[in-house]
Amino acid sequence: MKQPRTAYDDVQYPSGLYRTTHPDHLAAMARLHGLAAADPRKARVLEVAGGDGFNVLAMAAALPDARFVNIDLASSAVARGQALADVAGLANARIEVADVVEAAGSLEDEFDYVIVHGLYAWVSPPVQEATLRLIDRVLAPEGIAYISYNALPGCHLRKAVREMLLYELRGVADSADRLRHALVILEDFAKPREDDGLPQAALRKTAQLMVEKNRDSLFHDELGDVYDPKALHEIVAEAGRHDLAYLTDSQPGGLFHGLPGEPLDDAAVVRLAQLADYRDTCFFHQSLFIRPGRHPDRVADPAMLGSLLAGAPMGLRRTGRTLFEVGEGKFEVGDEVLAGFLEKVIRCAPARLSLSWAAESHDYCQALLHLANRGILELHSLPFPGAIQPGERPCANALVRAMIDRGETRLFSLDHRLIAITEEGPRWFLSLLDGSRDRAALAAEWDAAGMGSQTDVDTAIRQLAQAGMLSA
Template sequence: MTDWTAGYMADIPYIYGYYSELNPLFVQLAFLNAGLALPQNGTACELGFGQGVSINMHAAASTTRWYGNDFNPSQAAFAQELAAASGAGADLSDEAFEEFCKRPDLPDFDYISMHGIWSWISDANRTIIVDFVRRKLKVGGVLYVSYNTQPGWAAMVPMRDLLSEYSEVMDAPGHGVAARIDNALDFADRLMATDPVYARQMPQVAKNLANMKSHERSYLAHEYFNRDWHPMSFSRMAKWLAPAKLEYACPAKYLDHVESIDLTPAQQQFLNEIPSTALRETTRDFMTGQTFRRDYWVKGKRTLSAFDQAEALRRHRVMLVTPRDRVVLQATGSVKAAGLAPQVYQPILDFLAGHQPRSIGQIEAAVRDAGVVFPLLVQALMVLAGKRDLVTVQDEQVTAAAKPRCEKLNEALIAKARGANVVGSLASPVTGGGIPVGRFEQLFLLARQQGQNSPQEWARFVWTVLAAQGQRLSKDGRPLESAEENIAQLGELAETFSERDLPILKALGVAS
């Protein structure tokens, strides 16, 4: 029998995550901050879309035509179910990379994305993907790729290989994947208890193992237990992508644009003396101990003049999506946390507190009297966007076209929330992508859709859903047993949702 998995962990489903960096709209602020010309955005492709949450939200919440593949049929089926619910027309298949990338019916793409998969596939599949990008990415098009990097994983590579080897050699084939992972972690704990020299040389490994136990087994299976698992340096990634005529554009992680957050002045000066982009980025990863890079690459890099960059930035629209009083004036990078100057951030946040779309030019005019100059404003907005307090907003015409599809997709996702916490995001036609919305909040929205008007009615509605399944809430680590306790706790959550979250979801087009 042919092994269609090619060594990939396919007998346990991947997590139902949403990744905003996959959103083509997310490219805009990153490119403008880097002084780069913006790409077109008519056709897009996601390779290895997992459960298809991101690609379906991006298809529903935009006018972009989306294509994608994931060779796991159960994951592709879930993705196709969501596509049918929204009616966005995304072309989603269960083809492997070799089959999908050779399809003659695929258009050329403005944007190609892949999240994480680069680290978990063979060199043969990497070659297929690079050739696909070479042939199918338009001139001026953007590739988003994220992958495990060497400096942050150096200590853990031997332990990962040991865990994988134990799972393959010692566990019976009939054991489930979750049990095999638990057994491998137990083996690692027993090894560490013997005080091996490796543990003394690499003290962070013990912390990594402890952290692994808190993750979902579906995440660990795909992150640690695939046959292929290759952390890669930036320099090597650049060599892989060179045949596709790609140049490094900028980080997709916004906080990496603000080097003062993670790097000391001496480190910044050291990096600035390195003329090679590949060597500079590789060296930077050593400074930050980077474990996972998120990067944009472009075919045909074009730099804007300082004038054109400033004008494009002033036209760019954003919206505050965190309640004003809950924005923390601190940003946490890869290495450390940095305080944010109140005299800069407070005027910006005060102007955006109404959660309405504003152009950067409008914000500039509003904060000018507070002494916030334009370069400082742009940096502050990058930080707020990197903290996910701020999002880019798309054109009103696109928002209007996407709204009906988002409503249909969100109805399907909220219906799933009745049984379990499946997808923790909903689609926003304003942002062109997903917005975090927890299970209880989704159920409160469902109660509103069914005519329940007050937070207390929402709480009782949600309790009927939970009670029918024998589910309970907890408070301060203690399960709540009585119906009265559960309804009271849900009532508090519903009141908070009504006062704090619902107005923002309305502004984002997620709630009516």
């Protein structure tokens, strides 16, 4: 049956990679709570409303023995994604047109990980309910479901600015005109006024953040038909009616929501997390759910942390004996053991290092968890899935090469990061790395193209491996 045309067919939503949806990360979150989770390398993964499926296609390229399915109602997005999967030869990924409401009553497969990113707060209550029914239908007994959504109380501010926009855009029907007028309104409203108090300043800051967004995201997120942010306790109650129980939050800043440090029951865990939301004016959640009755640990066990691996977030660097930076944040690590470990993590990236050395130390366990909660350290259940030291015939994964052939400049690494490569030389060189050429042949083509004056082939290969771009 032909699916109706959607707003996402008319205005393409930008593709993205979401590291906190990756099965490697979700399995690590489960293990921190003393729970078994399917091995991500052989897992069955469903993404609901994932657009063109780029998020799961990148996962599929890194985990060839796992199985991935993405469903979305926008047929044009699905066609783009499946075409890319076909060109890249990704036999372990399917991008399909499907309606969530219909799939909630018909999808027969079982999945270890279910991802619902960027849907729940932008659809009507019947579709929200169908989404939870779908998860209940397909989630394996030891499965993990990820649901992201705009959260309250913070998004009361966003709702207020959206209401102003919609009021001023009455009668403007054309999509391009609505977006153009919305930007004019937001830019004017975001300008500080001399007599602004705290409420006005907060609303103007919210408007400025909207101005800075990707234009297509603004069109769908702020100007869409539905905007229904949720308080944590509300979505937990809604999920509970569909045999789903709250585990924790998947994003940095929310790690201790599920590990309050006391052996509390689920209701008390949710209450504390909700109170933290009010205290911190939470704007966004990435909530994880499991089947009820699994009794997750609510006190961190050093042995569980010790079974994981640590990786470096993008941009982490050491600036002094005890000083580090990541992004725009600066911090100090006074403990020599921790500082030395962070230095090793930085030097070894994209490889990941075992945390087994902290398995018997409560103090180091807590310190490492606090680093992870601040986004200074990443926790993984799997080793890096690419080549750290490429062989004689280096190979970039087929999906990256297919994307280069299509002229795309937003590529990805095998540790699930977006990487922009706009220069023609590196893009051309990546396209050569299909495993058929040895280093001597690559060097000959490199020199013939006049690239030898910039750097040698071995250095170029090493740099691509350090960026996490090579599979062999």
